[in-house]
Amino acid sequence: MNDKYINLDTLENADEETLKKIAADCPASEEEKEIMFAMSRRIYKERTKESDYKNGMEVSGVEVYKKPKWHGFAAAAAAFVIVAGVVAGGMLLKKNNPVKPPVINSRVEIQACPIGDLESCRMRISTADLEPAVFEPSDEKQRAINKALKEGNWDAEKKEGFTVPDDIVYSSEFSYDVVTSYNKAAESTRPDYLTIFFKDSDNDGRMFMLRLFSDDSVLYDDGTKQERYQLDEETAGTVRKNAEFDPEIYSLIYPEDKNGDLLHSVWGISTQAENNAETYDLYCPVTDETVRVTADSCRFCMGVWNQEDVMTCEADPEVLKVFSQTDWKPATREANLDADGILVSFRCTDSNENYYEYTIHNSGTAIVSYSDIADAIDVKTMTYDIGSDMSIYSSFYGVYEKTLKELTPDRIFSVTEMRSAMISRSDDPGIKTDLNDEEIGLLANAVTSAEWERLPEDTQFGDRIYSLDMSNMMYHYGVEIYSGNTVTINGNNPMRVSDDFITALNSISERVWKKQEPVHYDSLSESEEAELIERASELYEKCIPRYMGFTSGSPSLFYDDTEKIEYKEFGENGNGILIPGVTSIDEIRAMFLEEFSERYHANDIGDEYPYFEMDGKVYSRPGGRGSHIYFQDTEITEIRCMTEDEIIFNVRNYYGGAETDDTLPWVEQKAFSVVVQPDGSWKVGMLSLPY
Amino acid sequence: MTHNEFRRAAKSSLENAQRMLFSEYFNYVYTIVFSRLRSCAGREDIEECVGDVFADVYMYYDDSRELSGDISGFIGAVARRKAADVYNKLTRHSFGRISIDDEETANIEAPDNTEEAVEKKERNGALMHCIELLGEPDSTIILQKYFFMRSSAEIAELVSLTPEAVRVRCSRALKRLREKLTAMSISI
Numbered sequence: 001m002n003d004k005y006i007n008l009d010t011l012e013n014a015d016e017e018t019l020k021k022i023a024a025d026c027p028a029s030e031e032e033k034e035i036m037f038a039m040s041r042r043i044y045k046e047r048t049k050e051s052d053y054k055n056g057m058e059v060s061g062v063e064v065y066k067k068p069k070w071h072g073f074a075a076a077a078a079a080f081v082i083v084a085g086v087v088a089g090g091m092l093l094k095k096n097n098p099v100k101p102p103v104i105n106s107r108v109e110i111q112a113c114p115i116g117d118l119e120s121c122r123m124r125i126s127t128a129d130l131e132p133a134v135f136e137p138s139d140e141k142q143r144a145i146n147k148a149l150k151e152g153n154w155d156a157e158k159k160e161g162f163t164v165p166d167d168i169v170y171s172s173e174f175s176y177d178v179v180t181s182y183n184k185a186a187e188s189t190r191p192d193y194l195t196i197f198f199k200d201s202d203n204d205g206r207m208f209m210l211r212l213f214s215d216d217s218v219l220y221d222d223g224t225k226q227e228r229y230q231l232d233e234e235t236a237g238t239v240r241k242n243a244e245f246d247p248e249i250y251s252l253i254y255p256e257d258k259n260g261d262l263l264h265s266v267w268g269i270s271t272q273a274e275n276n277a278e279t280y281d282l283y284c285p286v287t288d289e290t291v292r293v294t295a296d297s298c299r300f301c302m303g304v305w306n307q308e309d310v311m312t313c314e315a316d317p318e319v320l321k322v323f324s325q326t327d328w329k330p331a332t333r334e335a336n337l338d339a340d341g342i343l344v345s346f347r348c349t350d351s352n353e354n355y356y357e358y359t360i361h362n363s364g365t366a367i368v369s370y371s372d373i374a375d376a377i378d379v380k381t382m383t384y385d386i387g388s389d390m391s392i393y394s395s396f397y398g399v400y401e402k403t404l405k406e407l408t409p410d411r412i413f414s415v416t417e418m419r420s421a422m423i424s425r426s427d428d429p430g431i432k433t434d435l436n437d438e439e440i441g442l443l444a445n446a447v448t449s450a451e452w453e454r455l456p457e458d459t460q461f462g463d464r465i466y467s468l469d470m471s472n473m474m475y476h477y478g479v480e481i482y483s484g485n486t487v488t489i490n491g492n493n494p495m496r497v498s499d500d501f502i503t504a505l506n507s508i509s510e511r512v513w514k515k516q517e518p519v520h521y522d523s524l525s526e527s528e529e530a531e532l533i534e535r536a537s538e539l540y541e542k543c544i545p546r547y548m549g550f551t552s553g554s555p556s557l558f559y560d561d562t563e564k565i566e567y568k569e570f571g572e573n574g575n576g577i578l579i580p581g582v583t584s585i586d587e588i589r590a591m592f593l594e595e596f597s598e599r600y601h602a603n604d605i606g607d608e609y610p611y612f613e614m615d616g617k618v619y620s621r622p623g624g625r626g627s628h629i630y631f632q633d634t635e636i637t638e639i640r641c642m643t644e645d646e647i648i649f650n651v652r653n654y655y656g657g658a659e660t661d662d663t664l665p666w667v668e669q670k671a672f673s674v675v676v677q678p679d680g681s682w683k684v685g686m687l688s689l690p691y
Numbered sequence: 692m693t694h695n696e697f698r699r700a701a702k703s704s705l706e707n708a709q710r711m712l713f714s715e716y717f718n719y720v721y722t723i724v725f726s727r728l729r730s731c732a733g734r735e736d737i738e739e740c741v742g743d744v745f746a747d748v749y750m751y752y753d754d755s756r757e758l759s760g761d762i763s764g765f766i767g768a769v770a771r772r773k774a775a776d777v778y779n780k781l782t783r784h785s786f787g788r789i790s791i792d793d794e795e796t797a798n799i800e801a802p803d804n805t806e807e808a809v810e811k812k813e814r815n816g817a818l819m820h821c822i823e824l825l826g827e828p829d830s831t832i833i834l835q836k837y838f839f840m841r842s843s844a845e846i847a848e849l850v851s852l853t854p855e856a857v858r859v860r861c862s863r864a865l866k867r868l869r870e871k872l873t874a875m876s877i878s879i
Binding site: 005006007008009010011012013014015016017018019020021022023024025026027028029032033035036037038039040041042043044047048305307347 | 706709710713714717718719721722723726727729730738739741742743744745746749750753767808811812814815816818819823830831833834835837838839841845846848849853855856859865868869
């Protein structure tokens with residue numbers, strides 16, 4: 001089963017009721033609807049012979065409907081028909097318009113079409129009314145224009161008639177101002193003109209334009225030179241006739257500015273200036289091709305794709321080499337991605353608007369997709385097994401580190417999401433406590449809106465006034481703030497921060513710590529309070545290893561005698577430790593929830609890890625968990641507050657000190673709660689592991 | 692839009708009348724045509740077929756023959772016929788042409804009383820229900836992506852999200868849809 005696709009073919013030819021439901025989600029845009037409406041009108045007119053053409057042309061036959069050029073070629077099968085049509089059409093044109101011998105005028109130099117053979121050229125046309133939009137005439141019209149220009153008379157010596165105004169330097173520079181002022185000047189004497197843009201696919205994409213004025217003079221411009229000619233009246237008339245814009249057939253194209261170059265803009269082609277951005281090789285195993293991409297188009301996330309955490313490869317574009325150095329072995333078995341963490345997500349678009357997506361999983365599974373961005377239906381996705389090769393992860397981690405190192409905190413938390421944070425009391429920087437999501441948002445906002453200035457390494461610091469911990473997905477930043485607004489991050493990186501940041505910290509700290517002040521209950525005597533604290537402390541001490549055991553699948557939790565632990569090998573699926581006496585993960589979850597309240601811990605034991613079911617038995621894949629090397633002690637200090645069925649305590653965790661290194665000791669205040677059961681027993685509520 | 696309404700509108704402007712008719716039945720016609728041709732035709736063929744259906748309907752409305760009441764059945768029949776015609780041409784199974792004057796036109800819909808048809812209808816109903824349960828914008832994203840085969844960029848515009856967000860939501864919604872289908876024992 002393909003996890004990334006679902007086949008909805010069953011909805012084809014659905015019943016009326018289902019159809020009407022689907023129709024509510026009809027995706028056609030207004031533009032598409034307009035195209036289809038115009039098409040329905042056109043077919044209707046053809047069938048009723050109610051032609052709107054003013055030029056006397058009449059469509060013959062009612063069944064022949066030729067798809068406009070801009071619709072492209074839908075199927076290869078249609079190619080034969082189209083080729084046949086071109087040949088037949090060409091012959092028809094020849095029959096109806098026998099080639100006339102050029103009229104030789106002895107007074108002026110008459111020459112054959114000086115702009116070369118246009119047969120392999122595509123055309124786009126604009127008029128004074130349509131500018132800056134262009135449209136692409138049908139094949140038939142293009143052929144007619146081509147033929148007229150090819151067979152017409154071009155007088156290269158024409159000096160009379162319209163002249164380019166002296167005060168306007170005509171160039172092919174793409175500037176609406178220039179074009180508009182030029183047109184205005186032209187308008188005063190020559191209200192009508194049209195511009196035909198040519199692109200020759202057989203001649204290295206040669207581009208040029210012809211502007212035809214109402215006196216039949218024409219200006220040729222290829223971006224390097226301009227020449228003027230006088231066309232004969234019949235040729236000019238044929239060109240005009242075939243260059244008419246019909247809103248019911250043609251859609252308008254609005255060119256995107258390509259560095260001021262009109263020709264490139266009309267054809268949507270990148271210019272040299274645009275191409276100046278340095279490009280790098282990107283290897284795609286799906287296509288087995290290497291494409292050139294810019295560093296800023298290569299974006300990645302350490303972990304699952306999260307828009308807030310996206311970075312570009314600009315800090316070290318050489319990282320892309322790792323894709324060509326990886327051994328992309330197609331996966332031979334279906335990966336279980338649900339239980340598999342993501343190490344790196346990478347996305348990129350090349351200059352041809354092809355989209356590449358790489359997702360590297362913890363297990364060594366790598367999923368790579370390739371698609372044309374405009375047509376993401378045809379996504380080619382391959383799953384690879386890159387084994388234990390961590391080079392992609394380590395290479396991107398290097399870019400991640402490099403990017404972050406160069407950034408000040410405001411930039412760091414502009415490109416990464418602040419996931420957790422702690423703040424000290426405003427009167428005691430030695431004790432910190434957690435911020436909730438809303439407060440994290442306030443802090444992140446304060447960090448990103450403050451001004452941060454780097455200071456010399458030998459900066460002297462005054463008294464410490466605040467201590468902060470801020471983490472994104474990968475990093476933890478210990479920020480110490482001293483008098484004079486000087487700051488260190490992780491013990492170095494001296495900086496100065498603007499006053500508004502300190503003001504914001506005062507407000508956030510007050511808000512956070514106010515909530516943690518213990519409530520005094522008159523009904524609770526001192527001894528009763530001490531008794532509750534003692535009972536809670538016993539539970540607290542006991543529950544920490546139990547919680548760690550349950551959530552990591554530790555065998556010691558289930559075996560009294562660890563020598564009797566049963567291991568089982570599952571071949572490619574690795575091995576597991578048999579959990580004795582249970583047949584499903586639900587049973588383990590039930591055991592866990594006997595001790596830990598569902599209010600906070602309902603989802604702590606997942607369906608995939610560390611336990612798995614096999615052959616009616618449950619196994620665990622116990623994973624080691626690191627410990628907090630600075631941890632010294634933890635204690636419940638006081639009752640923070642009580643509700644009808646819950647008592648919340650303040651806990652203090654002590655860290656640092658001489659036993660480890662020179663790190664200054666610090667204290668973290670957390671919450672621990674017990675949920676009182678109807679029978680008076682307690683289950684563990686809020687819990688934060690201290691080590 | 693009834694025949695009479697069309698005629699009244701056409702008195703002042705035929706194009707406007709046709710536009711009104713088109714707007715009212717476009718989604719319906721497009722969906723019928725798309726659902727028939729999605730497996731074999733490109734978007735252009737589908738658009739052309741939709742244009743063709745409406746052209747036929749306009750012509751029929753020009754005719755003196757009177758159609759009364761809700762004409763969606765008639766338009767649906769034309770759309771199904773035309774789509775079937777294009778389908779046959781593209782898959783080269785048949786080159787026959789179909790006229791809307793055919794006697795069969797009125798009876799164009801597949802009979803829905805066979806056991807298979809009933810089963811399919813129920814299954815589709817349940818599938819649509821599961822998709823609807825995903826809520827917006829996920830239900831739209833799933834239908835656009837896997838039925839209408841629109842790109843993430845196009846869907847993004849439709850649901851006012853970024854293409855990346857669409858991809859992420861789509862993958863999550865797909866997972867949820869699978870869970871719902873499994874829970875209802877529907878295999879797709």
